[in-house]
Amino acid sequence: MSYDISIWSVNKTSFKNEVFNQENIKWQNDGIIYEGSNWQIMISNPHEVMEEDIPEEVLGELPGISYFTNIILEPIGAPKRSFQILKKISKILAQSSHGVIIDEQEGTVSSPSGVKRLENVLVKEDPSxxxxxxxxxxxxxxxxxxxxxxxxxxxxxxxxxxPRRYGLYEPPQFKLSDKGKGHFIEFMFKNLHEGVVWYxxxxxxxxxxxxxxxxxxxxxxxxxxxxxxxxxxxxxxxxxxxxxxxxxxxxxxxxxxxxxxxxxxxxxxxxxxxxxxxxxxxxxxxxxxxxxxxxxxxxxxxxxxxxxxxxxxxxxxxxxxxxxxxxxxxxxxxVQPKNKQKYSRNWPFKGPFLKYK
Structure with a gap:
């Protein structure tokens, strides 16, 4: 049996870190192997993935995930030091590729230091x-x-x-964190034809x-x-x-x-x-x-x-x-005409005006 970790990332994982320049690293066409005493860590080259391949638990963690890298430690009963190296390699690769780490055995999803879904965005006085x-x-x-x-x-x-907040006027009177998703859905169905304020x-x-x-x-x-x-x-x-x-x-x-x-x-x-x-x-x-x-x-x-x-x-x-x-x-x-009272010459819908009786 093996201990499996996967990295789902925005960019390709990189092997430029000094960890991958050691003597016990073997380079292969499909990736690299870190060899220990009676144990090994196999790291695949990054594979480009389609959006439908991204696991549900990863969706929403990071925007624009495009690559998958597989890391396997064999055997699962390898010494403690091998697991320390495994975690170190996983963090290095995730940081280099702006990715998240899935520990298949523990069922956890984590992001290494410096990898965030969104960096702080300053709102200027007149933002673009x-x-x-x-x-x-x-x-x-x-x-x-x-x-x-x-x-x-x-x-x-x-x-x-x-919505952080929602309502029928400014500032909106309801908070999603207080009212919950059910109240928000009910409110929207009741007011879809109104000018709902959504922050x-x-x-x-x-x-x-x-x-x-x-x-x-x-x-x-x-x-x-x-x-x-x-x-x-x-x-x-x-x-x-x-x-x-x-x-x-x-x-x-x-x-x-x-x-x-x-x-x-x-x-x-x-x-x-x-x-x-x-x-x-x-x-x-x-x-x-x-x-x-x-x-x-x-x-x-x-x-x-x-x-x-x-x-x-x-x-x-x-x-x-x-x-x-x-x-x-x-x-x-x-094309819509410049005259706001007129409609395109080739009009593909019924209408556009109801005729007065």
């Missing part, structure tokens, strides 16, 4: 922020199961988005919902559902956060079945739930669903596809510039 937003149609599905599924996704992967934790600054009672054409214009989350741009310089933001944005896009979603610096040109067409200027990331997939073939041809059939182009981790260096301008026929 980015905004994730999703527009979608099925308000009934969202009210039945979608909101709780969205909350579960937040809790497991992006817990900072959970998340850093690096997130604002969460906004717009779930109209009736989606589609009204006498004032076309209403869709939307969810918007703002976060401080500074966090994108911290380990793993650009990838984790992207993963969360894509998962939420699929969960909500968005017809359009985006990440951009500053405020979106789309006015809350009043949908009039795609914004003329794209931001750092954009995703398309039906009915816009058929209306912009050039985007689809250059985009990546999610498992649920949405198409996206993103440039989140490349200087955060907009997408127009990757994709051509949006076809004028599906």
């Amino acid at each position: 922020f980015l905004q994730m937003t999703w527009w979608f149609i099925d308000n009934q599905k969202f009210k039945k199961a979608g909101f709780e599924a969205f909350l579960d996704l937040i809790e497991s992967t992006m817990p900072e988005v959970l 998340p934790s850093k690096p997130f600054t604002d969460v906004h919902f717009g779930i109209p009672d009736k989606v589609g054409p009204t006498r004032e214009g076309f209403r869709s559902c939307y969810v918007s989350i703002n976060f401080l741009e500074e966090v994108l310089s911290q380990p793993g956060w650009p990838l984790e933001i992207k993963r969360f944005w894509l998962k939420t896009s699929e969960l909500l079945n968005s017809f359009y979603g985006e990440i951009r610096r500053g405020w979106s040109p789309v006015s809350a739930w009043w949908w009039r067409g795609l914004p003329k200027k794209l931001g750092n990331a954009a995703i398309l669903g039906e009915p816009y997939i058929d209306l912009w073939p050039d985007f689809v041809n250059k985009a990546k596809q999610t498992e649920s059939g949405l198409f996206y182009i993103e440039n989140i981790n490349k200087d955060y510039q907009d997408l127009h260096s990757i994709i051509t301008e949006i076809p004028e026929a599906i």
